[in-house]
Each structure stands twice: as C-alpha cells, then as structure tokens.
Amino acid sequence: xxxxxxxxxxxxxxxxxxxxxxxxxxxxxxxxxxxxxxxxxxxxxxxxxxxxxxxxxxxxxxxxxxxxxxxxxxxxxxxxxxxxxxxxxxxxxxxxxxxxxxxxxxxxxxxxxxxxxxxxxxxxxxxxxxxxxxxxxxxxxxxxxxxxxxxxxxxxxxxxxxxxxxxxxxxxxxxxxxxxxxxxxxxxxxxxxxxxxxxxxxxxxxxxxxxxxxxxxxxxxxxxxxxxxxxxxxxxxxxxxxxxxxxxxxxxxxxxxxxxxxxxxxxxxxxxxxxxxxxxxxxxxxxxxxxxxxxxxxxxxxxxxxxxxxxxxxxxxxxxxxxxxxxxxxxxxxxxxxxxxxxxxxxxxxxxxxxxxxxxxxxxxxxxxxxxxxxxxxxxxxxxxxxxxxxxxxxxxxxxxxxxxxxxxxxxxxxxxxxxxxxxxxxxxxxxxxxxxxxxxxxxxxxxxxxxxxxxxxxxxxxxxxxxxxxxxxxxxxxxxxxxxxxxxxxxxxxxxxxxxxxxxxxxxxxxxxxxxxxxxxxxxxxxxxxxxxxxxxxxxxxxxxxxxxxxxxxxxxxxxxxxxxxxxxxxxxxxxxxxxxxxxxxxxxxxxxxxxxxxxxxxxxxxxxxxxxxxxxxxxxxxxxxxxxxxxxxxxxxxxxxxxxxxxxxxxxxx
Amino acid sequence: xxxxxxxxxxxxxxxxxxxxxxxxxxxxxxxxxxxxxxxxxxxxxxxxxxxxxxxxxxxxxxxxxxxxxxxxxxxxxxxxxxxxxxxxxxxxxxxxxxxxxxxxxxxxxxxxxxxxxxxxxxxxxxxxxxxxxxxxxxxxxxxxxxxxxxxxxxxxx
Numbered sequence: 001x002x003x004x005x006x007x008x009x010x011x012x013x014x015x016x017x018x019x020x021x022x023x024x025x026x027x028x029x030x031x032x033x034x035x036x037x038x039x040x041x042x043x044x045x046x047x048x049x050x051x052x053x054x055x056x057x058x059x060x061x062x063x064x065x066x067x068x069x070x071x072x073x074x075x076x077x078x079x080x081x082x083x084x085x086x087x088x089x090x091x092x093x094x095x096x097x098x099x100x101x102x103x104x105x106x107x108x109x110x111x112x113x114x115x116x117x118x119x120x121x122x123x124x125x126x127x128x129x130x131x132x133x134x135x136x137x138x139x140x141x142x143x144x145x146x147x148x149x150x151x152x153x154x155x156x157x158x159x160x161x162x163x164x165x166x167x168x169x170x171x172x173x174x175x176x177x178x179x180x181x182x183x184x185x186x187x188x189x190x191x192x193x194x195x196x197x198x199x200x201x202x203x204x205x206x207x208x209x210x211x212x213x214x215x216x217x218x219x220x221x222x223x224x225x226x227x228x229x230x231x232x233x234x235x236x237x238x239x240x241x242x243x244x245x246x247x248x249x250x251x252x253x254x255x256x257x258x259x260x261x262x263x264x265x266x267x268x269x270x271x272x273x274x275x276x277x278x279x280x281x282x283x284x285x286x287x288x289x290x291x292x293x294x295x296x297x298x299x300x301x302x303x304x305x306x307x308x309x310x311x312x313x314x315x316x317x318x319x320x321x322x323x324x325x326x327x328x329x330x331x332x333x334x335x336x337x338x339x340x341x342x343x344x345x346x347x348x349x350x351x352x353x354x355x356x357x358x359x360x361x362x363x364x365x366x367x368x369x370x371x372x373x374x375x376x377x378x379x380x381x382x383x384x385x386x387x388x389x390x391x392x393x394x395x396x397x398x399x400x401x402x403x404x405x406x407x408x409x410x411x412x413x414x415x416x417x418x419x420x421x422x423x424x425x426x427x428x429x430x431x432x433x434x435x436x437x438x439x440x441x442x443x444x445x446x447x448x449x450x451x452x453x454x455x456x457x458x459x460x461x462x463x464x465x466x467x468x469x470x471x472x473x474x475x476x477x478x479x480x481x482x483x484x485x486x487x488x489x490x491x492x493x494x495x496x497x498x499x500x501x502x503x504x505x506x507x508x509x510x511x512x513x514x515x516x517x518x519x520x521x522x523x524x525x526x527x528x529x530x531x532x533x534x535x536x537x538x539x540x541x542x543x544x545x546x547x548x549x550x551x552x553x554x555x556x557x558x559x560x561x562x563x564x565x566x567x568x569x570x571x572x573x574x575x576x577x578x579x580x581x582x583x584x585x586x587x588x589x590x591x592x593x594x595x596x597x598x599x600x601x602x603x604x605x606x607x608x609x610x611x612x613x614x615x616x617x618x619x620x621x622x623x624x625x626x627x628x629x630x631x632x633x634x635x636x637x638x639x640x641x642x643x644x645x646x647x648x649x650x651x652x653x654x655x656x
Numbered sequence: 657x658x659x660x661x662x663x664x665x666x667x668x669x670x671x672x673x674x675x676x677x678x679x680x681x682x683x684x685x686x687x688x689x690x691x692x693x694x695x696x697x698x699x700x701x702x703x704x705x706x707x708x709x710x711x712x713x714x715x716x717x718x719x720x721x722x723x724x725x726x727x728x729x730x731x732x733x734x735x736x737x738x739x740x741x742x743x744x745x746x747x748x749x750x751x752x753x754x755x756x757x758x759x760x761x762x763x764x765x766x767x768x769x770x771x772x773x774x775x776x777x778x779x780x781x782x783x784x785x786x787x788x789x790x791x792x793x794x795x796x797x798x799x800x801x802x803x804x805x806x807x808x809x810x811x812x813x
Contacts, residue, residue, distance in 0.1 A: 023758075073758025075751060103782040107760045135782060214750075248750050254757055258764065284784075290773045393786050396775045405788065406775065495752075496775055496788040499759060 016063045018170060019087055021115065022099035023107070024070025025501050027127045029053075030157035031099055032067040035167070039517055040067055042158075042510055043383040045410060046499060050080040050427040052087065059167045065097075069427070072499075074114055075215040079427035079435070085217045088118065089210070092201050095121045095173045097166075102132035102139060102154060105269050106261055112148060113180065113257045119203025121173035122150050125166055129154035131502075136271055143268040149177025158507060182256050185244035186212065192237045198225045212238055213250040280503040284386075287503070288393040297394060300387065304378055305456060305467070312374030313457020321366035333357055345542075354541050360534035363583045364527050371453030372522055376515040379417055379449070383514075384506035388413055389498060396496050402479065403486025404429075405496035408438050415446035418522070420615040422446070423622055433491035436627065439619055440485055443611040443631040444638070445478040450526070450579035454586045455603045461589070462596045469650075473604050477642060525614065526577070533576040537569065546572075560644040561605060562651070563598050564588075570606070577612040597650045605643030610635050664693035665700050731767065731795035732776065739768045740797035748794040756795070759785055766800045 020028045024046030033039060036055030041048050049069050057063040068087060069080035076085035087093065098115055100108030108126065115122055126132075126139065145152040151169035155162035181187065193208035200207060200221070210218035211234060223231065238249070245252050286292050334351045341347040351358045382388060391413065392399075392406030399408050407429060415422035419442050426435045426442075447455060459467040540546040546569060553568035561567075567585065574581020585602050588594055594602065610632050611619070620628040662671045671691050689705035692698070703709040734740055742765045745753045760780040761767065770784070771777040776792040778785050 073754055075754065077751065077755055101782075104760060106762075106765075106781065107758070107783065110758070110760075110762075250750060250754060254754075254762070258762060262764075285770070288771065288777060288786075290771070389786075393771075393775050393777065396786075396788060400788075406786065495790045496786060497752075497755065497759070497791060498786045500777070500784040500786055502784070 027157040102126040102129040116176040189241035309456035316370035325366040354538040375449040380511040402482030454582040608639035666698040669695040732792035
C-alpha cells in the first residue's frame with residue numbers, strides 16, 4: 001500500500017550483499033553483531049529492528065551484511081516486513097542467510113522452502129540451538145543439509161557459538177539444490193510463465209510462484225516492468241492454473257511444501273520426552289494470566305518506580321546534582337570563568353543564571369543523565385526478559401476500545417524510552433490507520449524516559465498520592481483521546497496476532513552494552529538542544545523578552561494553571577524538548593517554589609505538552625507534515641486545557 | 657466478510673466499489689461515495705461507504721448467523737488445556753491464513769490452548785501465539801492425532 005515510504009540505501013560500490021532474513025525475534029541482530037562487529041539493538045521482543053542496517057562482514061572480503069526486520073512469511077503484511085520483502089525480491093542480493101529457530105524446525109523449514117525457490121545462494125543458520133537441545137530436540141544437520149541442498153549451521157548468536165562455521169558456509173554459499181514438484185497444472189503454468197516474465201534478480205521459477213500465490217510485492221514489481229499486454233498474458237496463465245483447483249493457489253503450494261517438510265522433519269529431527277516446564281514457563285503463565293497478571297504488572301511498575309523514581313531521580317540526582325555539581329564542580333567552574341574571562345556578559349553567558357554550563361550542561365549531566373541511566377538499565381532488563389510482549393495480552397481489551405489491538409502496546413511502551421524511536425517502531429503495526437492512531441497517542445501522552453524520570457522523581461518528592469493522580473490523569477487522557485480518535489480515523493481494526501517469546505534470563509553484558517549505546521545516543525541528541533535552549537533563554541532574559549513572555553503568559557500560567565509566573569520560562573523551554581521544560585520545573589520544585597497541587601498540575605501539563613522537535617520530524621517522515629503539524633496543534637491547547645481543569649478540581653477537592 | 661453483490665440500478669451491470677476506472681478522471685472523485693456505472697453512467701450510492709448501512713448489515717447478519725447451528729468445531733470452542741488438530745480456516749482473508757501458517761498454525765499441526773481470556777494463547781510446538789477471539793473463531797479444529805515422540809496428551813473437551 002505504501003511501499004514508497006520506506007527507504008533503504010542503495011549501495012554505490014559493487015559488493016557482495018548478504019541479507020540476514022528470518023522471523024521476528026529469532027536473533028538476526030545478535031548474529032549480525034557477531035558477524036560484523038556493528039552494534040545494533042538486541043532485545044527479546046518482536047520488532048526490535050524495523051530498518052535495514054548494513055555492515056562490513058568480518059572475515060569475508062568485500063561483503064556487506066544487511067540486517068533486516070523480521071518476516072513471518074511471504075507475502076509481507078506489515079510495513080517492517082515489507083522492507084524485508086522488497087530487499088528479497090528486488091534487492092540485488094548475492095546471498096541470503098536465513099536465520100531460523102531451531103526449536104521450531106517446521107516453521108523454519110517452511111520459510112527455507114520459500115527462500116530456496118528464489119534461486120539465490122542460501123545458507124541456513126539454526127539459531128537458539130542451545131534452547132532446542134535443552135528442550136530435548138536433536139536435529140541431524142547432515143540429513144537436513146542433504147535434503148535441502150544447502151549448508152545448515154547450528155548457532156547460538158548471543159554467545160557467539162557456530163560463527164566460524166557460519167563464515168565458512170557463507171564464503172562458499174551456493175544456490176540450493178532443492179526443487180519441489182508442484183501439482184501438474186502449476187508446473188505447467190510455471191513453464192508458461194518462464195518465457196513471459198522479465199529478467200530479475202530472483203529466478204523465473206521463484207517469480208512465477210510468487211505471481212501465482214498473488215504476492216503483492218511481486219505484483220507491484222511486475223506492474224512497473226511489464227506492459228499492460230504482458231500483464232494480461234500473465235494474468236491469463238494464473239487464471240487458467242487457478243481453474244484446476246478449488247482452493248487458492250497459495251494454499252495448494254503450501255500443501256506441497258508441508259508434505260515435503262513433514263517427511264524431512266520426521267527423518268531429521270527427533271524429540272525425547274518433553275522436559276518439565278521450567279521456572280521460566282511457569283512465570284510466563286503468571287505474567288499473562290488474566291487475574292494474576294495484573295498484580296505481576298503492578299509489581300513490575302512498582303519496582304520501576306522505586307528504581308527510577310526514588311533511587312535514580314531521588315538519591316542519585318541528590319548526590320550528583322546537589323553534592324557533586326552544586327557543591328564542587330559548579331562553584332569551581334564559576335570561579336575559574338569569572339577569573340579568566342574578561343567580558344562580564346560572556347562570563348554570564350557561560351556560568352550565569354541561564355549559563356551554558358550552569359544551566360545547559362548541569363541539566364544534561366547532573367539531572368538527566370542519572371535519571372535516564374537508571375531508566376535505560378531497568379528498561380533493558382525488561383526488554384531482554386521477554387515480559388513486554390505479554391503486556392499486549394493483558395492490554396488487548398483496552399486497546400480494542402481505542403480501535404487498536406494489543407500489539408500497539410509495544411511501540412507505546414518503547415515510547416517511554418524515546419518517543420522518536422517508538423514512532424519508527426509503529427512499523428510493526430499492520431494498517432496505516434493503526435500507525436496514525438498510535439503515533440498521535442505517542443506524541444500526546446507518552447512521556448519519554450528523561451521526562452518520565454524527572455516527573456516521577458518530582459512527584460515522588462511530594463507524595464505517592466500525587467503520583468497516582470498524575471498517572472490516572474495521563475492514562476485517562478490517553479484512553480479518552482484514543483477512543484475519540486478511533487472514531488474519527490476511518491478503517492477497520494485488525495485482529496491481534498503476536499508471537500510471545502519465552503521468558504529468558506537477561507544477559508548482563510547485553511543490557512550494559514545496550515544502555516551505553518542508548519546513553520551515548522541520548523546525550524548526543526540532548527546536549528546540543530539543551531545548549532541551544534539555554535542560549536535562547538539567555539538572549540530572552542537579556543533583551544527583556546523573557547519578562548515580556550512571563551507577563552504575557554501570566555493569565556494562562558498564573559490564572560488558568562495556578563502556577564507561579566516564573567513557570568512560563570519552563571514552558572518556553574518545553575517547546576524545545578518536553579524534558580527540558582520538565583527539568584526547569586524540577587529545579588523550581590526543588591527550591592520549594594511550588595505547592596503540592598502546583599507540582600501535579602505542572603507535571604500533567606508538561607507531560608501532555610508538545611512533542612519534541614526530533615519526534616515532530618520523525619512523524620513527518622513516517623506519515624507526512626500535515627500529521628506532524630496536527631499533532632503539535634492538538635497537543636498544545638489540550639495540555640493547557642487539561643492542566644487548568646485539573647487545577648480547579650484539585651483546588652476544590654483540597655478545600656473539602 | 658460476505659459482501660452483498662452491488663448492481664447498477666439501471667442496467668444491472670455488476671459494480672465493484674473502489675475499482676471504477678472512470679473515477680480517477682472525475683474532478684469530484686475525492687470524498688465521493690457514489691459509484692458510476694461503467695456501462696450506462698448512472699450513479700448509485702455505495703452501501704459499504706455508509707457507516708449506518710454497514711452497521712445495519714452487520715446487525716442483520718449476526719441475527720441470521722445466530723439462528724444457524726455451526727457444524728464446525730473452532731479453536732475458540734476449546735477449553736483451556738485442551739489439544740486439537742488444525743483442520744483449516746474459515747471466514748478470514750487468504751493473506752491472514754498465510755500469516756497463521758507462517759507462525760506454524762498450519763493444517764495438520766497440533767495446537768494446545770493455554771489460556772482463553774483476555775485473549776487466546778495457544779502453543780504450536782514451541783511457538784506461543786496470542787490471538788484474539790476473532791482469529792480463534794476462524795481456525796477449524798478436530799480431534800488431535802497422537803504425535804510421535806511429543807509425549808503430549810490428547811484431550812479434547
């Protein structure tokens with residue numbers, strides 16, 4: 001439907017291109033990391049990779065490896081799957097490395113048969129072979145490799161097992177010898193199609209099969225290259241072939257493949273008696289249980305609150321901001337600057353009230369850094385445990401009210417890390433309608449990690465009740481807007497279909513690497529914006545613009561929201577980044593300038609405030625500029641409306 | 657979804673909503689819920705475009721369906737803990753079937769129900785799948801065949 005929205009770089013140099021292809025959450029990115037040394041995010045939930053990453057293969061000369069989003073089957077359904085399908089059909093690949101799940105051999109082999117027919121050199125990596133053997137499955141690679149006519153290598157990507165053999169296999173990869181015989185009418189049709197199809201990177205037989213199975217990507221590809229007359233001839237052949245069967249041709253093809261796989265699996269794989277369900281399996285049951293699942297969720301959230309809100313935003317920030325920066329570094333820097341910088345205005349620009357160091361860098365390093373570090377650590381742990389997809393089971397009913405399904409919980413939760421990245425992750429959703437809805441909700445009501453940490457830290461300083469009020473209001477707005485928006489955005493809801501990965505013991509090294517990678521990226525993005533924001537504030541303060549803004553904002557901020565007039569400055573900062581604004585309020589709150597009610601109102605308002613510049617650009621890229629402008633125009637008045645309303649209600653309630 | 661056949665009221669030519677070649681050249685074609693007959697040019701209202709008509713059609717279809725006894729056993733009829741064999745699919749799009757097959761929910765596979773609410777959780781081999789009632793209803797099942805070496809009990813309740 002929207003195949004042009006996705007972009008992937010086309011290579012400028014002629015190199016061998018090897019694509020890693022496989023189902024979601026099978027370990028393609030982990031294997032990619034092993035083979036190239038290029039770091040990409042690795043997690044335990046489907047949809048971690050939604051774009052193509054390219055890297056130089058180690059040990060293989062002149063070879064580029066492509067890490068692709070997971071694809072369950074061809075034809076592709078969602079946007080991220082389409083990215084992969086495009087690469088497979090028209091990506092000029094020299095080799096495909098299929099990454100399969102050793103535990104689910106039948107599924108893996110089904111996809112192998114599809115890939116083998118492409119006529120591109122193929123190597124099969126049976127990943128997670130350690131989990132398979134722990135479950136009592138033994139797989140005879142020799143038999144598999146002989147029957148399929150390709151190299152089969154068992155691997156454990158997260159521990160780097162089998163990588164050497166995989167490199168050898170990749171170096172001498174060849175077109176698989178496998179050739180399935182389909183029922184006569186289909187073979188006849190393939191024969192006829194062979195002469196009529198244009199030349200492409202995949203074999204004519206593969207093209208023919210995809211055409212017969214009505215693969216939309218293949219149809220679009222052919223429509224670009226064939227004249228109308230040729231297309232009619234192709235359609236004619238397909239129509240004749242279809243006449244021989246009651247069911248769609250795709251189903252007939254599937255049956256032939258199934259028969260072949262049945263035979264192969266029964267000779268090549270054997271299972272000993274099923275192992276006792278381990279602790280992981282039992283925990284997984286509890287996590288998605290309709291009743292027990294809720295206390296489990298509450299416990300997870302409480303732990304997150306304690307670690308990020310109390311420890312990170314409380315203890316750590318006190319230590320770093322109060323003791324280290326406030327007590328040692330900042331006085332020292334100020335002294336040095338005032339001593340060595342001769343121009344007072346410049347010195348003030350560096351270490352004054354709105355100084356680059358005393359405001360910009362201090363906010364970034366003393367306040368944001370401890371908070372996001374704790375958040376990313378906790379979040380990485382959750383991601384790798386495999387808990388997050390289980391939330392979609394628990395929340396499906398809630399999302400159904402918003403015209404979505406439980407799958408949407410994944411980008412929403414990721415939005416707590418970074419709304420910009422989560423906007424990209426909405427590609428795992430099937431329809432454009434779902435993407436529009438989720439992107440709107442992300443822009444509106446999902447606070448990103450830094451903001452969340454600041455908000456929770458500040459609310460935790462007030463009372464637990466304040467945290468509950470804030471949570472209830474934000475979730476309430478999320479649901480209300482979601483429910484309303486679903487009524488205005490036309491289209492049908494798509495049913496929930498999601499694979500749940502097993503719960504796994506997280507690997508500490510992976511969490512630490514991931515946290516460091518995220519921190520580096522985050523600080524790189526935050527520091528320039530914080531510095532720019534500080535510079536803007538400095539200019540405004542010096543020219544009297546800030547006083548004017550505070551006076552102009554007085555009716556809105558003071559009258560309607562009931563906040564001190566100085567809070568206007570924080571909201572101006574919030575335009576650049578919500579967390580910048582939140583940090584400004586945090587500093588105000590820490591100095592005792594805000595009452596409990598004011599803290600809650602300010603936090604709700606800043607949570608619902610305009611999305612950050614980066615995420616506006618991402619919305620424009622993923623949808624269009626109209627949507628991006630719309631998101632800003634909706635959120636801004638709504639944030640103030642809700643904040644003011646809450647102020648009135650809380651004042652009334654406290655007067656009681 | 658079974659859609660009622662739409663015909664031109666004047667000349668009885670069958671019409672396919674949304675596939676009218678003439679529409680793209682018409683200056684009024686955006687946000688237009690009329691369909692022009694390619695044969696005689698008479699325009700008619702597309703009932704699929706009206707929320708009210710869709711709702712009504714759905715309402716009557718559900719009433720009709722409730723009256724009929726469903727001869728098929730569906731995945732959504734099974735109790736938690738039961739195992740069964742997948743026979744086929746009904747009432748869903750081909751692309752959706754392919755997707756289910758891609759996840760291993762293929763005809764012949766043994767499926768075990770782990771949980772029924774809030775959504776269905778099923779296990780096929782070592783794959784665990786969450787699907788909602790709508791999809792579970794679309795999967796036809798029968799008594800499971802004993803699988804070699806899997807050590808699984810075949811309970812069909």
